Amino acid sequence: MILKLAWRNIWRSKLRTFTVMGAIIVGVVALVFYMGFMKGFVRTYVSNAIQNELSHLQIHNPAYPEDQEVQYYLSDVASLTQKIKQQPNVVAYTERTLVEAIALSARGSRGLQLRGIVPEQEAVVTKLNEKITQGVYFSESKYKNPVLISERLAEILKLKVKSKLVVQFQTVEGDIKLQTYKIAGLYKTSNKQFDEQNIFVPQSKIALSQTGEPIVHEIAILLKDADKLVETQTVLQNTVSDSSRYLVETYLEVSPDVALYETQMTASSSIVIFIVMIALIFGIINTMLMAVLERTKEFGMLLAVGMKRKQVFLMIITEAIMMALVATPVAMLVGAALLGYLGSVGIQMAALEQVGISEPIYPTIDWLSFLIIGVSVAFTTFFAALYPARKATKLQPVEALNSL
Amino acid sequence: MNIVTVQQAQKTYNPDKIPVHALQGVDLTIEQGEFTALVGPSGSGKTTLLNAIGGLDLLTAGKIIINNQDIATFSDSELIEFRKQNIGFVFQAYNLIPVFTAKENVEFVMLLQGKSEQERDTRVRELLTAVGLADQIDRRPSELSGGQQQRVAVARALASKPQFILADEPTANLDSKSTADLLDIMLELNQKENITFLFSTHDQRVIDRARRVVTLEDGKIISDERVS
């Protein structure tokens, strides 16, 4: 009977019912979209960072991350790379020489990082060869001392392909060295900051030591199965054994930014969810309260003819639950459809280029979060109904009957 | 047999601010099968007295005894239960459940009482036929005239088989034809089924048909006449 009464009651003021249901639908869809977008965004951001810069694992001299000095290079690289190659989960690796340098040009000098790479390895790990927009990659360059700089830096320094670029850096022994390179090509990644700060030369073209031995500061490793990230890290660290000489880190350790990004996104998602829920609660409390106040006289009558206060309470809660039960599945269908659509076409946002993302974001959501959103919005509706329902049970029959 | 006994009933509204002495020592007994009109000028305390007897409001002093039970001893939920089993209400403004049909409105209190579907069905039909609404069984209040709605309300009040029916100005919103019809029905129920009615009214035509007229003035009973 209470079910019948509640069901009829929710349809007596269609506008109000649709307001509550609309709020539920908007709430769920907004949350699903937001979560999906954030997840898609973080995923793109992280995979970009891995593909373009960080790779999955990096090995350094333990002193290097703290203090990126040229003398903290890796010893015995040959046997180290031998061990890396033997790991089944390793797809590729690349050796890098990293030197703080100053580029000298007619437009002034500019501090940047000189990256000495092994062209074939880098082509596999970060696909640098595919990022050439003008000129050619090292493998096709005939210059004796080729350098790759970004389009952006070329613009800033007013340089072109074939221009000369003089770079100054310090050797392992502490001598200052000047080296002239010729620009073989210009590259462009999706990360502006990276582009402004990095230039590439073949590893063999940086004479960092008088002995002529190759100086490697970093080995970046790409994995087959990224889910076994920490596992592989541990295995590798144990294999190279000597932790005073080698430090194996995951991309999350190498770039706390990326790790922070993920946690920040989760935190900000929670805040947004919280805000949406609060808005929803107040919206629903308000409409339900109006519905209750409007029916005061009727509640007075119901109490007079013998309806228990508990039953009145239950009736109002049931009304809210019914609205939630009708609206939530609809909302979740709409949310899933929206996300399904956007997840296949993607969202292109110019604003995101600032943070190094130029490709579209493909929103995505896991089933658990999706269900949690639906269930928590339904629960929110239930909680929002508690106060108005309680209010109705506090009525005195005579006063209620006398009200307008 | 006495069903209702009112002893020295006093009711003061706003005791702290400007007190209104709505009832000032009312003594009254209602017997099984009576058809009593409560009359008196506006503000004389009719509604106050009916609400007190119906357990909708508490007295400031005095007692209301129904079936040998002092209703002041009941808790709030016992009082609701007591009303449900013993008292039928008819309100001036009909106060039907707008989303329920005539049938469902009459059935409602029986549902609250937990009566079986079969019992409900027969009684609803019986009552709606008695009030002349056998054809309007599935109409909602908004599809019925005021007089028809009030007849549904009378049927509803009777559905729970109460000891007596309280009605505060049941005909105040009705035209004279509907008033006469409703009174016919109430009198018939009173005579044939010995149902006890206590109602307030300002309407002389209603007063004329009562079998007992209790007159209130300034919260006191000034006359109590039985008409044979």
Ligand SMILES: Nc1ncnc2c1ncn2[C@@H]1O[C@H](COP(=O)(O)OP(=O)(O)OP(=O)(O)O)[C@@H](O)[C@H]1O
């Ligand atoms: N809730 C209340 N608060 C304060 N005073 C009240 C309240 N209800 C009634 N009164 C006062 O109590 C007195 C009796 O009122 P009551 O409603 O019982 O009169 P009544 O005989 O039913 O009048 P009417 O014929 O106009 O319906 C009046 O003076 C009224 O103003």
Ligand SMILES: [Mg+2]
């Ligand atoms: Mg009155």
